[in-house]
Amino acid sequence: MKKKIFDLFxxxxxxxxxxxxxxxxxxxxxxxxxxxxxxxxxSKVWFNTYGNIRIGKRFLxxxxxxxxxxxxxxxxxxxxxxRIYNRHAIGYIYDKKTNFSLGGVxxxxxxxxxxxxxxxxxxxxxxxxxxxxxxxxxxxxxxxRIRIEHRWTQSFAENxxxxxxxxxxxxxxxxxxxxxxxxxxxxxxxxxxxxxxxQSGKAVVASPMxxxxxxxxxxxxxxxxxxxxxxxxxxxxxxxxxxGNYKQGWTLRFHMYFSPDFRRIKNKLPEIHMTx
Numbered sequence: 001m002k003k004k005i006f007d008l009f010x011x012x013x014x015x016x017x018x019x020x021x022x023x024x025x026x027x028x029x030x031x032x033x034x035x036x037x038x039x040x041x042x043s044k045v046w047f048n049t050y051g052n053i054r055i056g057k058r059f060l061x062x063x064x065x066x067x068x069x070x071x072x073x074x075x076x077x078x079x080x081x082x083r084i085y086n087r088h089a090i091g092y093i094y095d096k097k098t099n100f101s102l103g104g105v106x107x108x109x110x111x112x113x114x115x116x117x118x119x120x121x122x123x124x125x126x127x128x129x130x131x132x133x134x135x136x137x138x139x140x141x142x143x144x145r146i147r148i149e150h151r152w153t154q155s156f157a158e159n160x161x162x163x164x165x166x167x168x169x170x171x172x173x174x175x176x177x178x179x180x181x182x183x184x185x186x187x188x189x190x191x192x193x194x195x196x197x198x199q200s201g202k203a204v205v206a207s208p209m210x211x212x213x214x215x216x217x218x219x220x221x222x223x224x225x226x227x228x229x230x231x232x233x234x235x236x237x238x239x240x241x242x243x244g245n246y247k248q249g250w251t252l253r254f255h256m257y258f259s260p261d262f263r264r265i266k267n268k269l270p271e272i273h274m275t276x
Contacts, residue, residue: 032206033244038236041248045069045078048253052091054261062089062101072112084108089128097134104128105149111156118156126151140176141183147171165201167210175219185224191217197237206243211235217253227257 051063064087071079089103105126111118128149135142149167154160173193180187197211217231231253239245 032242036244036246038246038248039239041250043071043077043079044082044249044251046251046253048255050255050257052257052259054259054263056263058093060091060093060099062087062091062103064088070112072114074114080112081110082112083110087128089130099132101130101132102128105151109156113156116156119158120156122154122156124151124153137174139181140174143171143173143175145169145171145173163201163203165199165204168198168200169195171195183221185221187221189219189221191215191219191229191231193217199240203240207238207240208243209238210240211237215253217255219255225259225261227255229255229257 046069047067049065051061053061053063055061064085066083066085066087067081068083068085069079070082071077085105085107087103087105089101091099091101093099105124105128107124107126109122109124111120111122126149128147130145130147132146133144135144147167147169149169151165151167152162153165154162171193172195173191175183175189175191177183178188178190183189193213193215195211195213195215196209197213198208199210200208213233213235215231215233217229219227219229221227233251233253234249235251236246236248239247
């Protein structure tokens with residue numbers, strides 16, 4: 001059974017990879033600058049909630065809400081609201097260290113250009129699927145996450161058309177307990193992580209690397225169902241319109257993880273390591 005699941009995962013990745021290449025081959029050339037250019041870093045602040053709500057023996061509801069602020073000319077540092085994420089999915093728990101998710105995203109984008117005369121708000125739509133694997137490493141836990149997103153985006157210009165892109169994301173994260181030998185309630189931990197986000201589609205000509213994110217996050221496990229964390233992330237990636245231009249950012253991230261389980265005790269599985 002396990003082999004069949006991983007074979008299916010391989011087929012899914014291969015299929016969407018072929019779709020990605022097909023779109024890329026239809027793109028028109030873009031004139032690149034002679035040298036790469038890095039924009040000045042932008043500061044951001046994110047407030048994120050992650051809910052894993054058990055709805056069955058093997059199934060859970062993945063409910064995430066993110067509020068993302070971005071600095072502007074007149075409001076430095078925390079800035080103005082830039083995006084609101086509503087990411088939801090149904091997750092399947094294969095075993096204590098493996099789970100999969102499939103769902104949708106509604107992202108509300110706010111125009112943070114204070115001199116713009118275009119629209120102030122536009123929606124963005126996504127379908128996403130995720131494959132997460134956990135493995136113990138001495139007293140720590142190591143996580144591998146593959147997430148594939150299919151997104152429809154629109155600019156703030158009036159009557160602009162939606163463009164379609166795929167996102168290919170791989171993240172590796174560690175959770176290292178600091179005041180104990182296990183990740184359990186009343187434990188502080190440190191969590192370094194790195195994520196590479198690639199993109200493809202007709203609009204992606206010379207900018208396949210959308211984002212590289214490097215983060216270090218301290219956290220505290222308050223109860224088996226509640227965890228708090230906060231950290232600093234550095235990111236850089238290519239500008240969609242011109243791959244020779246790179247954007248940068250420093251982001252303060254605040255997280256709350258909650259995992260309620262309303263089932264009867266006799267129906268509950270042993271504790272799993274999938275709370276984030």
